Amino acid sequence: MKLRDITAESWHAMTMNRLRTGLTMLGMIIGVGAVVLMLAIGQGAQTTVNDSIASMGSNLFIVLSGASTSGGLRFGAGSAPTLTVGDASAIASLATIAQATPVYPGNAQLAYAANNWSTLVSGVGTSYTDIRNWRVEAGRDFDESDLRSSARVVLLGKTVASKLFGNENPVGKTLRIKNSPFLVIGLLEAKGQSLDGRDQDDSALIPVTTAQTKLFGNPFPGTVRYIMAQGKTAESMKDAQQEMTQLLRQRHRLGANAEDDFSIRDLTAMAQAAAGSAKAMSLMLGAIASISLLVGGIGIMNIMLVSVTERTREIGLRMAIGARRRDILLQFLLEAMILCIIGGLVGDMIGIGGAWLVSAMSEMQVVVTLWSILLSFLFSATIGIFFGYYPARRAATLKPVEALRYE
Amino acid sequence: MPPNPELIRIENLSKEYRNGPQSVQVLHDIKLSIGAGEFVAIMGPSGSGKSTFMNILGCLDTPSSGRYFLNGRDVSTLASDELANLRNATLGFVFQGFNLLKRASALENVALPLLYADIGVAARTQRALALLEQIGLEARRDARPNELSGGQQQRVAIARALANNPQIILADEPTGNLDSHTSQEIMAIFSRLNQERGITIVLVTHEADIARYAKRLVRFVDGKIVHDGAVDV
DSSP states (O other), X not given: OOHHHHHHHHHHHHHHTHHHHHHHHHHHHHHHHHHHHHHHHHHHHHHHHHHHHHHHOSSEEEEEEOOOEETTEEOOTTOSOOOBHHHHHHHHTSTTEEEEEEEEEEEEEEEETTEXXXXXXXXXXXXXXXXXXXXXXXXXXXXXXXXXXXXXXXXXXXXXXXXXXXXXXXXXXXEEETTEEEEEEEEEOOOOBOTTSOBTTSEEEEEHHHIIIIISOXXXXXXXXXXXXXXXXXXXXXXXXXXXXXHXXXXXXXXXXXXXXXXXXXXXXXXXXXXXXXXHHHHHHHHHHHHXXXXXXXXXXXXXXXXXXXXXXXHHHHHHTTOOHHHHHHHHHHHHHHHHHHHHHHHHHHHHHHHHHHHHHSSOOOOOOHHHHHHHHHHHHHHHHHHHHHHHHHHHTSOHHHHHHOO | OOSSOXXXXXXXXXXXXXXXXXXXXXXXXXXXXXETTOEEEEEOOTTSSHHXXXXXXXXXXXXXXXXXXXXXXEOTTOOHHHHHXXXXXXXXXXXXXXXXXXXXXXXXXXXXXXXXXXXXXXXHHHHHHHHHHHTTOGGGTTOOGGGXXXXXXXXXXXXXXXXXXXXXXXXXXXXXXXXXXXXXXXXXXXXXXXXXXXXXXXXXXXXXHHHTTSSEEEEEETTEEEEEESOOO
């Protein structure tokens, strides 16, 4: 008997009992749909995290100045102004470091025409945009002469630009920061959220020298809040950290027993941790959804077993008129597989539709990948074979005479 | 001995059913020979073993001991696939309860044995239609069994039994669920098949007037043949 004919018989049997077929399929549809949707949500979370990691810049170190002690009170990291612009250039010249920039941030009120907006204004070096992998979309970046001359120039993030300028092109306009006029020389491209959910575009950059001398003033001239450094390769991050520590201890003339008056953080490690937890979440979602798929499979086995019992006489008759065991086995196995495959296809579509709905109705990023569709589909077909085989075998091993006599 | 070439030979056939430590012997040392073209009625009280005997003749069940030759071939030791092929091509079954697929049309029911004989779909339909015509039901080709009368259902079942041109038709109380008028109609079909096409017919019945259509009577009592010869009822 040809496979096509057996498939037709299986299909016939399924279309004859539409309600049962539909209900059985429902288990599969929900299972596969859940897997596709959950994987899409997990994948979306991972993509979100990876995007913010990429937006942070790669191989990043943050060097914070150390803690200060005053009258027995110890203040937190960054409270003692121990880092200088000189430290930053010394770090930049290390063999394992690609580039480094001092950062001197502060909050300031920006005003243009009738609009004003308070934002984070960071005094930075020329390599800052490069380290942060942050392109200047319009206008130009800082150059060395801006830094040397402590020029009153500013680069605006997207959010700030739109708050102050609306749809106007800000480049070439003059705005006021803390009432001093600054020339907008460039507009930074959109960068989106940082890992902790801050809007990175709600900020402005000015030369670090300008920040120190003209904007914020500085009780300790030449010091900066922190230094941002970029390692040359991901592999040399450990070495780079050690070299920086040695260099800074030397530059700060710390004795062998003295504590570091600075601390170095490897942001890559933090990013990896965040990526790891996103991945764990997506795995967990997938695992939970797989359970519903498994339950759907068991549902199919149940129905197939009932169906075998219900159709015992029919099986006996088919055997009496010439069906071989293999024909009966295949008929029931194919029935289970068709149930699973159609259920899988519909489930895929529902999962994709659900993912689309979730992304349309919430801020969540949802990514449906081809492999998640293929995986859940293959999984459902396998479940069909696995859970269909036992009932099919039971049908095929019935003795014709007993099957015919079954009441 | 029958006059025609021997089609079925049963030698020392026994059948017992084991149920735990108890065993029930249903058939004792049966010897029987049936020639091609014979019309044999099998009678006997309930529990006499005639149905078990029919199941063994139909290759639906296997004997506990003894041998069964069909067309000179020992089928008591054949594997299940070969038995399935015999049931498909050499034997045709007609049951008391018709055993039609409830959810399939008359045409699909008749075509079913052709499906297991690896015949293409176009040829299947053509052959099944021809068979329905022979029994005068071509107009009801799309009717489901529950839309047909008992007699019509049994005629569909006979058409199904004839699908692969079998040498033997085994009928287990084919008129048991029918009124006497319809029974006569069905028996007329069997007679015609036997006389015009030379198909061997073995028929189990309780009723004497059904057995009279046959040319030979075999009577079972307690798993043994107590009469084999003329139809004396």
